[in-house]
Amino acid sequence: MHLRLTEEQKMVQKTIRRFVEKELIPLENDVLRNEREGKPSLPPGKLKELQIKAKEAGFWGINTPEEYGGANLGQMMMAIVLMEVSKTFVPFTFGGSADNILYYANEEQKQKYLIPTINGEKKSCFAMTEPGAGSDTRNIKMTAVKDGNEWILNGEKTFITGGNDADFVMVIAITDKAKHEATGRDGVTCFIVDRDMGWKSEYIHTMGEWGPAGLVFDNVRVPEENILGEVNGGYNLGLEWIGFARWIVGARAVGTAERLLQMAIDYAKERTTFGKPIAERQAIQWQIADSAVEIEAARWLVLNAAFTLDHGEDNRHLASIAKLYGANMGNNVVDRVLQIHGGMGYTRELPIERWYREARLWRIYDGTDEIQRLIIARNLLKGHVKVGQYI
Numbered sequence: 001m002h003l004r005l006t007e008e009q010k011m012v013q014k015t016i017r018r019f020v021e022k023e024l025i026p027l028e029n030d031v032l033r034n035e036r037e038g039k040p041s042l043p044p045g046k047l048k049e050l051q052i053k054a055k056e057a058g059f060w061g062i063n064t065p066e067e068y069g070g071a072n073l074g075q076m077m078m079a080i081v082l083m084e085v086s087k088t089f090v091p092f093t094f095g096g097s098a099d100n101i102l103y104y105a106n107e108e109q110k111q112k113y114l115i116p117t118i119n120g121e122k123k124s125c126f127a128m129t130e131p132g133a134g135s136d137t138r139n140i141k142m143t144a145v146k147d148g149n150e151w152i153l154n155g156e157k158t159f160i161t162g163g164n165d166a167d168f169v170m171v172i173a174i175t176d177k178a179k180h181e182a183t184g185r186d187g188v189t190c191f192i193v194d195r196d197m198g199w200k201s202e203y204i205h206t207m208g209e210w211g212p213a214g215l216v217f218d219n220v221r222v223p224e225e226n227i228l229g230e231v232n233g234g235y236n237l238g239l240e241w242i243g244f245a246r247w248i249v250g251a252r253a254v255g256t257a258e259r260l261l262q263m264a265i266d267y268a269k270e271r272t273t274f275g276k277p278i279a280e281r282q283a284i285q286w287q288i289a290d291s292a293v294e295i296e297a298a299r300w301l302v303l304n305a306a307f308t309l310d311h312g313e314d315n316r317h318l319a320s321i322a323k324l325y326g327a328n329m330g331n332n333v334v335d336r337v338l339q340i341h342g343g344m345g346y347t348r349e350l351p352i353e354r355w356y357r358e359a360r361l362w363r364i365y366d367g368t369d370e371i372q373r374l375i376i377a378r379n380l381l382k383g384h385v386k387v388g389q390y391i
């Protein structure tokens with residue numbers, strides 16, 4: 001066992017760190033100003049420009065297979081990269097990637113949807129959640145009824161990330177009511193539906209700086225060839241989509257918490273009360289120490305989840321642990337860092353309040369805290385995972 005990054009991993013970390021410091025952090029003031037004036041965080045075309053710069057540095061399609069022009073760096077590298085990129089709140093994403101489940105597309109679908117998505121010509125979103133079905137996906141109501149060579153979709157989806165910008169949605173609908181009622185899992189299918197087939201979207205305002213969308217399907221006709229995977233095979237695709245992002249939430253939380261903790265350390269050394277820098281007070285030191293301990297713990301949980309997946313093993317239990325702990329760690333750290341900054345932490349002069357609002361989402365999407373606990377406990381109680389298994 002060797003608990004250090006390899007030379008290659010260190011080099012990737014260093015390159016991304018330099019990119020973040022040189023290209024992204026200098027944009028932070030503009031991003032804050034734009035958002036506070038109700039404008040998009042980055043001006044049009046800026047994200048693309050940044051993606052091209054990242055591509056020139058070798059970072060494009062980080063987890064995209066080589067056959068599609070990607071770098072396919074693997075999960076450990078992805079964790080390392082995301083921890084670095086999350087040290088800024090500038091909303092940067094690498095180009096050259098597509099939703100994991102889109103790789104289940106057949107050859108024709110790949111040409112029409114997967115490749116244009118990887119190339120940045122099309123935007124996608126994934127829609128499972130409905131107004132009456134979030135954690136409990138068995139409650140979904142959207143239906144797809146076969147009519148000749150087409151399926152007719154009716155229903156509503158909500159909280160769909162990217163739903164207001166997407167060119168197409170991968171949407172889960174009930175195709176066999178009896179099967180679905182019997183099991184809650186079977187009898188649902190994933191359809192690829194272009195926006196111009198007729199679904200409508202509406203932006204949902206949240207406490208964060210971006211919002212998902214509600215989608216409405218009113219007799220939307222979808223050709224048979226737009227089924228992703230198998231008829232009645234949509235549930236597993238849904239689980240795979242949701243599962244992919246779980247430990248990634250933890251990776252993001254680690255990067256953000258590291259930047260925040262450094263801000264708190266710098267401020268505590270500068271800010272003087274009652275004749276001494278607050279850094280000399282035990283009350284402040286303990287907050288710094290607790291944050292550092294939790295960040296380290298979350299880092300190893302995330303790396304273990306990534307490592308396990310890279311080694312072809314099932315990482316779902318570890319992904320739930322990394323997500324649950326990482327999301328809560330991020331919320332604890334941002335709260336302490338805000339506290340250390342006192343009144344300044346609460347103002348819009350500093351980005352801490354922005355991170356505070358963003359971090360709250362980590363405990364909700366991709367499975368809430370409660371759902372992660374439920375999964376972890378169920379795995380142990382049913383014996384799917386043994387205590388201390390992952391070492």
Ligand SMILES: Cc1cc2nc3c(=O)[nH]c(=O)nc-3n(C[C@H](O)[C@H](O)[C@H](O)COP(=O)(O)OP(=O)(O)OC[C@H]3O[C@@H](n4cnc5c(N)ncnc54)[C@H](O)[C@@H]3O)c2cc1C
Binds near residue numbers: 125134212
């Ligand atoms: C910004 C944002 C983006 C999102 N993006 C997407 C997306 O792209 N695609 C998509 O399909 N969905 C998306 N979602 C939906 C997200 O996954 C759900 O909001 C989440 O799973 C929780 O579902 P819910 O909001 O319906 O809460 P509910 O399921 O109604 O839960 C309410 C509360 O009850 C708790 N609870 C529920 N069941 C149990 C239980 N058995 N035991 C104990 N407690 C329980 C929950 O933890 C929560 O605290 C997004 C949500 C948000 C906010």
